[in-house]
Amino acid sequence: MLLFLITFAHLLCAAIARPSLNYLENHYGRENESEEVRSAAIKRLLEVFGMDDPPLTRDHKQPPQYMLDLYNTVADVDGVTKDPYLLEGNTVRSFFDKLHSEQVEFRFNLSTVARSEKVLTAELHLFKLRPQTSATFNRHHFCQVSVYQMLDAARFNLTQERKLLSSRLIPVHSTGWEVFTITQAVRSWMADEDSNLGLQVVVRTIGGSQMDMKLIRFASGRNHHQSKQPMLVLFTDDGRRSATPEITDINDSSALPNLPQAGPASRTARSVDYMEEEGVSMHCQRLPLYVDFEEIGWSGWIVSPRGYNAYHCKGTCPFPLGQNMRPTNHATVQSIINALKLVKGIETPCCVPDKLFSINLLYFDEDENVVLKQYNDMVAGSCGCH
The missing domain is CATH 2.60.120 (Jelly Rolls)
Structure with a gap:
């Protein structure tokens, strides 16, 4: 009888210590799902950059000085295009x-x-x-x-x-x-x-x-x-250049008439979270969104930049829409219709980018050639209610 009790106790402890089958299935299922999402996201990002696969990472040689100088001529420290007409083609x-x-x-x-x-x-x-x-x-x-x-x-x-x-x-x-x-x-x-x-x-x-x-x-x-x-x-x-010229002077305050800009990204995030927790609505504005190529796993073949601030737009577009929210005429009319409840189901306008800037990448391709490529509509220059 004593032997039976001891054996039963061992089995009970082992069962408690070992994760259940359902737990293991859920745990590994989430891991697999997360990996699938990451893989799909990276694949889609490569498509944005016009690639099927990332170039193989190897010990690259020093990029030609001509290419480094050309990159510094057409792009700022974050890779944002200084002037879309400086580069012939893209x-x-x-x-x-x-x-x-x-x-x-x-x-x-x-x-x-x-x-x-x-x-x-x-x-x-x-x-x-x-x-x-x-x-x-x-x-x-x-x-x-x-x-x-x-x-x-x-x-x-x-x-x-x-x-x-x-x-x-x-x-x-x-x-x-x-x-x-x-x-x-x-x-x-x-x-x-x-x-x-x-x-x-x-x-x-x-x-x-x-x-x-x-x-x-x-x-x-x-x-x-x-x-x-x-x-x-x-x-x-490669034919991907947009037909409409973009305004790219990001240091020109008239080109980016946003609502008051926040300081460092971390402080901005905390202030936004605090406002949301307190139930305070934040009006439409541009907020930081840094894309780090090292975190994505691309630092081995991208020379410059190491990452860039894409920014994103967030906030409400309440009635009445002021000019500081950069509303389109359509957004103004939609806001009025929503406020007067003239038509059922009409939402308020959305806070979206209304200026987009291009960035430049300097990188090694699969044959170890150095490439400078310009990509349109990669940075939210300003936000407005549309």
Whole structure:
């Protein structure tokens, strides 16, 4: 009898200590549901940014200084566009030379560019090195630098194996970046990927004779630092740019005539919660909403910004609507109809964004090219009753 009681007590304790089957099902069910929601949310966010999957996270190289400078020119510290007309199109990509040749021949892999994108401008960026000491007293002060597109003469039954794209005079003793327009070649490569046989750079004297390559040297991908590697910069438009220009001067108080703005986000949240707990209605206003790319898990491939303040609109639109609530005429009429109860079921107007600004992302794509892309309607610039 004693043995039976001891065994029963052990079983009872084990049953109490072990979670019930219903509890386990509910617990893991909620976990699975939460993971499904997160996965669906991330997938939808990727669609907003025009991607199917996030680029693979790896130890990336330093982004080209040109791309960093371009980003800082078109975007503020939060990534918000300074002026929508500063950037040609809405996408800029940089490609490094894939040949790594010591000669002046270059080839770029453009497979990451969608066929639907409109090629606006393509530039070849070459870093001109200082002449070697032994050649500094050469009698030539200028040279003619020409960029050619290599052609498959046999395939297209052509008489020439190359086509001139750009040509100009360059000081022999200068150093730094030289930029050549090669838009024609890139457009033909986009139309026929197999036609991409690369580029060739030829340097001649003003008289047309071959130039001493010790005097005129360009950095190559094989022998020089990454910061000086040959680079193709491509400006395109993917068709997602809005037809209506946006007002983007976010420091202009006239562009953002909101009701009194709150300070830090945490203090704003507490004050809003307090008002709601006390039953005090908050009039329509703009409140912070920070999107942190590290929390989403995207910090491995996004260079800048690390996150941005999207803001959101919250509050009531009570009758009568003052001009400080930035109401549309439709919202004013709706508010009057609601107040007079002239039509059953008519609600008060809603507090929504009435100005939206674009942001810019600088990131590595799946082929480790650095991309600058502009996305419309990402930041609530101001709120109003609509």
